[in-house]
Amino acid sequence: MNKNTFNLTRRELLQKAALSAALLSLPNLTGFTSIPQYKPTGAPAGKTLYLTNAEVIDVVRGLIFSNQTIAVRDGIIRSVSSWVPDAREGDVVLDLKNQYVLPGLIDAHCHITMPGASALNAGVLWAVINQLKRNYIQQIRQGVTTIRDMGALPKTLHDNLALIQKGELIGPRVIYCNSFTNINGGHPDLDPGEMSILAGLLMAFTGHSNMWFKDTEELKEKMRLNSAGGASFIKLTMDKISVLCGKGNIPAYSDEHLKIIFAFAQKNNLATAGHIHTKFGFGRALQFGLDSVEHSINELLTPEEIETMARKKIFTVPTMSVVQMIAAPEAYDELPKKFRTDFIEQGITERRKYIDSNLTEFTELSIHKANLAHLANYKKYGCENLYKNKKYMANPEFYFNIMLTGPANLLAMKDAGIVIGCGTDAGVPLTYHGTLWREMEMLGRIGFSNAEVLRCATFNNAKIIGMVDKIGTVDTGKIADMVILKENPLKKIEACRRPSLVIKDGKIYDPEKLSFAT
Ligand SMILES: [Zn+2]
CATH class of the missing domain: 2.30.40.10 (Urease, subunit C, domain 1)
Structure with missing residues (x-):
């Protein structure tokens, strides 16, 4: 990594000292x-x-x-x-x-420096630190030899890549973008420092996963720093609505920002990948010629939209299994009628089977138990009150809508010849590293043949990450x-x-x- 990028400022050094003191005062919890x-x-x-x-x-x-x-x-x-x-x-x-x-399988969308935990507190701290190493091993163990990291804690990522290089940590090849290139307050609209003091302190060690630029000058300067050290693409977040319960609109890039970003990408031979769940973000992806649409859209796409996407050779990585995990039935006394389709009912059954199974191989169990306990907050507070009570949870209604429209959109994209990849979004709570098989089986339930699923998880992913001449x-x-x-x-x-x-x-x-x- 470019040294200048991650040199600590004086303030960060002080934070680091404070964190060391805080860590020493914690009991070394076993388990x-x-x-x-x-x-x-x-x-x-x-x-x-x-x-x-x-x-x-x-x-x-x-x-x-x-x-x-x-x-x-x-x-x-x-x-x-x-x-x-x-x-x-x-x-x-x-x-x-x-x-x-x-x-070798490829997980084309995951967050290797994220532990899959709903919250960071003293109770799970050591498990989380351990999990950040386990993530790499879990991917290899499940046959994933390459991952595309879609937004990382940059210092932690580069520390671990150095360990893999030296043979001191087992892990896949990592294609990465470093931090998210997001506008101040844009998705993921959560500052870890806001979630807990501990997480805020930890940032001195880990670097910040959000770029959060305020103006065009800062955007240019931060993009230059962020792309240093081997990043091969830019991760954008294109929607203007938060996925969090109790939070509404969030800032989105202006046209001028997008022009600067796409010019920078072209000049530096960087691909662009955008987190997109809505037609607003999707429309801008088509307009600016984004390379890949990440996740699935919460409305049905028109044949014209699909046709434009195919013509512009835009790829997609649908990550439907994370959608299934976040579409939490725990938020409802009774699931609204419009969501009671066969596909969703089956999804709920699969989800339940998975979260109730023995997940020792996929997560530190203390993290999983805390995640399950966290789900009770939906009913305790009500979705609309979660954010103001400092509980940061995804809006299940938003994701149930994607469960409704995702399969039809995906089948239409497949018919139009759009290159569809396969990725987990692992690192998000309840979606753990080494679970690409879940997304593969999900594509099967949506209507992909086994041969198509295998192609998505290997050859198509290799195309999407720009490595088809080397792997896939x-x-x-x-x-x-x-x-x-x-x-x-x-x-x-x-x-x-x-x-x-x-x-x-x-x-x-x-x-x-x-x-x-x-
Ligand atoms: Zn993601």
Whole structure:
């Protein structure tokens, strides 16, 4: 990272000192899991790893090639063929008879520096700190070898990327934008410092996830700093309405701001991705030629809107599983009739099954328990009173509306040939890292075939994040990122829930050794 960007100011140093004192005065609460110490295996440098007798899935065409040998050397796939390998001294041969090989999965929308916690207080502090490391391991364990981080605590992100680089932390490849490029008060319209004093103090260590520019000059200066250090895209937040209960309109970019942002993106070869839930934001995405629409829209799109989106080659990452989680039935005594569709009823059942299941592998349980307890606030305060009572919770009605319109919009986009990706929005409360399989199964319930789901989570995602020449398929010349499955995911998409092995950069990870089960 560009050093100047994250040098601490005097004020931040004082905050840091105050935080250290605050942390020392807290009891070191136990009950959170330990980070597994694990080194991946594979062939040494210059030697070849042969994966033999593999059933290789062609995600572009939805086909299987049987009895293939995949040769990997120095992190790159050197060949995929039906030849029997000619292994030499030092090479490693791994027999994958009756096992299926997919390209490494990609989570095209998540927040790796967010712990999935509803609130930050002393009770969950240590679990949260631990969770921020676990996030990376959970993604790898579930076969996700690349993620696109959609808005991060920049210092924390770069600290952890350095650890991954040194081999001290196991994690996926991370494509990132650093902070959100949001106007002052724009989405996500929450200052962590507002949520808790502790979170405010922590920002000295973590950097701020919101850019929050006030004028064009500040926008230009902050964009320059924010894009330093390897950011490959700009994350915009395009709506002018808050998703929080009890909060109405929020500031949105002016046309002048958007002109400056898109000119900067073009000049610096940065992609643009926008958080969009409403037609207001969607209309501006079409107007300015945004590269990807993130999330789903709360109204039905017209055929003309879909056609324009297709013509402008705008991608989308629908993140419908996070919508399902935030559409909380806990807010209602009885769900309004208009929301009682088969798709929503099924969503509620799936959601309940998931939050009541043993989630040890996906979250520190203290974080999950606190999240569940938090849901009671909907009835305790009433949605409209939550914000003024300093309870920051998403508006369920808003998300139930997306549950109503999301599937039809998505199927229309698919028919129009729009490239649809797959992402979790993990880091949001109740949506945890390593749950891409939930979004994949959700796309299946919406009406995507298994072959289409697999393409969304690999090849399409690789296109969306601008890496399709390097990842997204199992092909000669690509980076050796692969997921090994015991069952055929073209027949049964649930096979993706439990990979038997995960390969990233040619190194082999055993998911069982990356378990958090106690
Ligand atoms: Zn997000």
